[in-house]
Amino acid sequence: MRALSAAELLDVWEAGRDQAPVGRALALLAAACPETPPDRLAALSIGRRDAQLMTLRAWTFGSAVAGVASCPACGDRLDFGFDLEEIRVEAPSATEPIVVQAAGWEVRCRLPSSADLLAVAALPRDGDMLALAGPSRRQRLLERCIVAAELDGESRPTGDLPPELLADVVRALGEADAQADVELALTCPGCDHGWSAAFEVASFFWSELGTWAARTLREVHALAMAYGWPESEILALSPRRRQAYLELIEG
Numbered sequence: 218m219r220a221l222s223a224a225e226l227l228d229v230w231e232a233g234r235d236q237a238p239v240g241r242a243l244a245l246l247a248a249a250c251p252e253t254p255p256d257r258l259a260a261l262s263i264g265r266r267d268a269q270l271m272t273l274r275a276w277t278f279g280s281a282v283a284g285v286a287s288c289p290a291c292g293d294r295l296d297f298g299f300d301l302e303e304i305r306v307e308a309p310s311a312t313e314p315i316v317v318q319a320a321g322w323e324v325r326c327r328l329p330s331s332a333d334l335l336a337v338a339a340l341p342r343d344g345d346m347l348a349l350a351g352p353s354r355r356q357r358l359l360e361r362c363i364v365a366a367e368l369d370g371e372s373r374p375t376g377d378l379p380p381e382l383l384a385d386v387v388r389a390l391g392e393a394d395a396q397a398d399v400e401l402a403l404t405c406p407g408c409d410h411g412w413s414a415a416f417e418v419a420s421f422f423w424s425e426l427g428t429w430a431a432r433t434l435r436e437v438h439a440l441a442m443a444y445g446w447p448e449s450e451i452l453a454l455s456p457r458r459r460q461a462y463l464e465l466i467e468g
């Protein structure tokens with residue numbers, strides 16, 4: 218993996234605007250890992266994918282993260298910040314397949330990947346009215362990730378698994394790929410209420426990229442208007458030098 222230039226970042230942003238979040242995450246990685254076939258990137262577990270996205274984000278915008286949340290108890294605004302290294306999970310604790318055993322059952326499963334999420338993206342979420350008519354996203358995702366299920370040594374279809382065992386499987390998958398499920402502990406300075414909020418590096422990075430792209434295009438516009446330079450040459454300037462020219466224009 219390598220860092221992306223300003224021109225490459227704009228290309229990814231432009232192509233990804235029409236894509237769903239999973240596609241955007243993969244587009245970022247594919248641009249930074251041209252040596253890796255796209256289907257191999259799509260087969261990474263979500264945690265491993267997110268670990269790579271964290272590295273790419275650190276190379277692009279630095280490792281410091283600043284965000285804003287609103288307190289669920291009093292509605293106050295809370296600014297929070299952390300370093301990506303603080304939420305980095307070391308090497309995955311489990312090797313695949315992940316085996317879950319309970320009450321005579323033995324279930325072998327693998328970690329969900331971006332390809333799995335893409336495959337179930339069109340299905341209704343749990344709780345949607347449509348879910349009553351057919352399998353939900355969560356159900357189909359579990360079916361994809363369960364490689365084999367046996368009761369007392371005999372192979373059984375995934376649909377036979379009792380709900381408690383499915384809950385164990387979901388828990389085991391979450392523990393084995395902790396990087397995919399980052400929770401931030403937040404405390405409201407106004408009312409002292411504590412809660413946890415999910416941090417998804419893929420969507421966070423993508424929204425930052427949108428803000429950066431809008432600003433960069435404005436800078437290109439201003440410099441092209443003033444000097445007549447082509448977009449490629451303006452983007453090849455370092456941010457500092459671009460800023461220096463912009464200040465001269467505004468002078």
Ligand SMILES: [Zn+2]
Nearest residue numbers: 288291405408
């Ligand atoms: Zn509060």
